[in-house]
Amino acid sequence: MARRQFEVIDVVEVLEHWHAGRPKSVVASSLGVDPKTVRKYVAAAETAGLAPGGPKLSRPEWSELVRGWFPELVDHRARSRTFAEIDRHRDRIEKMLETNTVATVHQRLRDEHGLTCGITAFRAYVAAELADAALAERATVLRPPVPAGEEAQIDWGLLGSWKDPFTEKVRRIWAFVMVLACSRHMFVRPSIGLDEQSFVAAHVAAFSFFGGSVRRLVPDNLATGVDRADLYDPKINRAYGELAQHYGCLVDPARVRKPKDKPRVERPMRYVRDSFWRGREWVNEADMQQGAVRWCIEVAGVRRHRSLDGATPLEVFTALEAPVLLPLPHEPFELARWSAPKVGVDCHVRVAGALYSVPWKLIGKAVDARSTTRTIELFSDGALVRTWTRIERGRQTNPEDYPPEKVAFFMRTPVWCRRRAAEIGPSVVGVVAELLSVNALHRLRSAQGVVGLAERYSSERLDRACRRALEVGDPSYRTIRGVLVAGTETDGPAEVGTVPAAPAHLHGPDRLFAIPEEAS
Numbered sequence: 001m002a003r004r005q006f007e008v009i010d011v012v013e014v015l016e017h018w019h020a021g022r023p024k025s026v027v028a029s030s031l032g033v034d035p036k037t038v039r040k041y042v043a044a045a046e047t048a049g050l051a052p053g054g055p056k057l058s059r060p061e062w063s064e065l066v067r068g069w070f071p072e073l074v075d076h077r078a079r080s081r082t083f084a085e086i087d088r089h090r091d092r093i094e095k096m097l098e099t100n101t102v103a104t105v106h107q108r109l110r111d112e113h114g115l116t117c118g119i120t121a122f123r124a125y126v127a128a129e130l131a132d133a134a135l136a137e138r139a140t141v142l143r144p145p146v147p148a149g150e151e152a153q154i155d156w157g158l159l160g161s162w163k164d165p166f167t168e169k170v171r172r173i174w175a176f177v178m179v180l181a182c183s184r185h186m187f188v189r190p191s192i193g194l195d196e197q198s199f200v201a202a203h204v205a206a207f208s209f210f211g212g213s214v215r216r217l218v219p220d221n222l223a224t225g226v227d228r229a230d231l232y233d234p235k236i237n238r239a240y241g242e243l244a245q246h247y248g249c250l251v252d253p254a255r256v257r258k259p260k261d262k263p264r265v266e267r268p269m270r271y272v273r274d275s276f277w278r279g280r281e282w283v284n285e286a287d288m289q290q291g292a293v294r295w296c297i298e299v300a301g302v303r304r305h306r307s308l309d310g311a312t313p314l315e316v317f318t319a320l321e322a323p324v325l326l327p328l329p330h331e332p333f334e335l336a337r338w339s340a341p342k343v344g345v346d347c348h349v350r351v352a353g354a355l356y357s358v359p360w361k362l363i364g365k366a367v368d369a370r371s372t373t374r375t376i377e378l379f380s381d382g383a384l385v386r387t388w389t390r391i392e393r394g395r396q397t398n399p400e401d402y403p404p405e406k407v408a409f410f411m412r413t414p415v416w417c418r419r420r421a422a423e424i425g426p427s428v429v430g431v432v433a434e435l436l437s438v439n440a441l442h443r444l445r446s447a448q449g450v451v452g453l454a455e456r457y458s459s460e461r462l463d464r465a466c467r468r469a470l471e472v473g474d475p476s477y478r479t480i481r482g483v484l485v486a487g488t489e490t491d492g493p494a495e496v497g498t499v500p501a502a503p504a505h506l507h508g509p510d511r512l513f514a515i516p517e518e519a520s
Contacts, residue, residue, distance in 0.1 A: 011041050011070065012062040018042050021052045044069040082117035086125045089113060094130065102126050146181035149212075149324035153265035154178050154219040156199065159190060159277045164284075173288065175272055176202035179265040180214065183317035184305055186265075188272055188296055190288035197337060200239050203247075204333050209293065210317075212325025213247040220254050238338045238370070246333045248326050268300075275299060334373075340366045347401045351376050355395035356388045360403050417447040424454050425463025431475040449477040457484050464489040 014037075017027040024042060028035040048065070057065075086093075089109055096105045106122040109115040115122075159173045176189040176199065187206040191198045207213045244251045276295045282288045301314035308316055341349040343362045348355040351369045358367060358378050368379040376388040388396050414436050421432040428451065435447045453462050465483040468491075469475045483489050 008063055008066050008070075011066045012059060014038055014041050015045055015062055015066070016059075018045070019050065019052055019054065019057070041066075041070075082121045083125055083129075086115065086117060086122060087129070089115065090129070093126070097126070097130070148182040148321040149214055149326070151181040151216045151218060152178050152206075152214040153181055153263075154217060155265045155269055156194070156220065157269045159273055162282060162288075165281075173277075174198075175269075175277075175292075176206075177265055177269060177272060178203075178206045179268060180210070180313075180317065180321055181218075181264050183313050183321040184264060184308060185210070185313040185317035185321065186268060186272075186296055186300055188276060188292040188300075190277075190285065190292055192285050196237065196239055197335065200243050200335055203243055204335070205289075207247060207328060209296070210325060211322060212327055213249055215248075215326065216250045216252050217244065218252055218254055238368075239336055242336060243333060246329060248329075271300075336370050336372045339369045339371070341369055342366050348395060348397070349378065351378075352390065354391045354393055356386065357395075357397040357401040358386050359401050414444060414447070417444070417451055420451045420454075421447075424451065424459045425466070427463045427466035427470060428454075430470055431466040431480065434470070434475045446477045450480055453477075453481060453484065461489055 014027060014031060014033060017030065018024060018038070022030070024038045025035060027033070028038045031038075045065075048069070092109070092113075093105055096108065100108075102123055103119060106115070106119050109122075155177045157175055157177070159175045161170050162173045163170050171192055174191050174194045176191060177186060179186045187209045189202045189205055191202065203217075240251065243249075276292060276299070280291070282291065297314065301317075302312045304310050305313055337352070339351060341351055343349050343358055343365055345363055347360045347363060348357050349367060349369065352371045354376075356376055356378065358380075362380055362385070365380065367385070368382075370377040370379070371390065374390055376390050377384060378386045378388075386398065386401075417432050417436065418429070421428040431450055432447045435443045435450070450462075450466070453465075457465075461484060462480075465480045466475065468483055468489055469479045472479075
């Protein structure tokens with residue numbers, strides 16, 4: 001009992017021995033108490049008129065006397081003059097102890113708030129004043145039994161380091177672990193990557209391993225599955241949400257820093273590291289994953305489990321849980337990656353190394369991109385705006401995504417020019433056919449210009465102007481426009497040379513046409 005904090009019951013024991021007639025030195029030796037401590041407590045009894053051999057007192061009577069003589073044993077604040085100083089920081093201490101050790105809290109109070117007491121007194125205060133809070137935190141509420149097929153608890157922990165035998169590079173290996181809460185049957189999947197794709201793919205492999213899915217998934221709050229942790233409204237990331245919807249599961253993340261919300265997967269993590277991982281050599285990631293499946297069935301699945309009354313997880317799974325799992329969907333889950341690219345001034349976004357166009361009104365905004373092995377889907381404010389076939393590199397463009405006034409020129413292909421000419425008149429068709437008969441791409445602008453005159457002049461006037469240009473053997477844009485400006489499209493047959501040909505240096509030699517002999 002030396003050098004420890006005395007309680008009322010300790011003092012009562014000392015006084016009972018003394019009152020029974022034992023010398024103070026014998027009492028000190030027998031109880032392992034410092035003689036000075038014995039004399040201190042006995043002195044109070046002697047002052048009150050008590051003596052060895054007097055009328056016998058019951059233990060409750062002794063306790064009542066001790067509480068009156070030594071109030072500091074009841075009121076812990078009276079134990080030390082420093083308790084009052086420490087108590088001024090009580091609220092701060094309670095908050096800091098949620099995330100820091102007692103020693104760290106003491107150091108910060110000393111350095112930042114001028115606390116003068118030592119660490120021993122501070123520990124005594126915490127033990128005395130905050131013991132109830134500490135006990136409440138340590139208390140574990142036994143969870144009720146989980147029905148078969150109802151819940152799977154998920155963890156994503158570090159297994160250790162692995163040296164690649166081919167590259168000799170040391171890699172960190174993580175383990176995805178899913179434990180069925182009813183049968184304790186588990187699935188383990190080692191992974192080199194700790195990312196969203198690996199996390200979702202591990203779920204797909206787990207459901208395939210079990211032959212079905214549960215109704216509720218309880219993961220932790222890693223960003224691979226949860227975008228925002230919240231007790232009442234956690235935000236599940238899109239890829240994980242799509243997986244849950246595909247398999248008909250509810251995702252119910254554990255509370256932040258509350259491992260007891262999923263104890264059936266927290267405890268086995270150490271077992272997985274020791275029994276499956278340590279002391280083994282692996283060729284590659286696929287070798288690890290195949291080995292993990294064998295270990296789950298042949299080792300972890302057949303171990304006798306105390307919580308299952310000595311049965312094995314595999315026995316309970318086969319008998320109770322496998323028959324009630326949700327059936328796997330007929331269609332395989334298509335793993336998708338989500339990103340949020342920004343739309344450039346060229347109306348394109350970069351997704352998975354390639355460029356895809358979106359409507360020009362989204363320039364400067366971030367869109368949601370869902371990429372799979374086959375398609376790229378682009379969303380704005382939750383609405384689908386474009387779907388593209390995925391390509392490895394390059395760009396895919398829909399001309400409709402540009403502003404109409406800027407894309408019109410690129411839209412007017414030779415096919416468009418011929419179609420538009422047919423809508424205007426037969427002479428326009430003849431001019432366009434003449435222009436595009438040789439070196440169509442070089443003379444495309446002339447054809448575009450001719451049919452574009454229909455925006456300023458009526459179709460009838462343009463068709464007559466084209467007929468006059470054909471008559472004189474010069475179906476050029478310049479000639480037809482000159483006829484329309486002069487208003488001579490309704491005049492009689494044109495004389496040779498009355499409509500000048502376009503200069504060669506402006507339109508190229510292919511724009512000059514020889515005048516037919518019959519017109520001369």
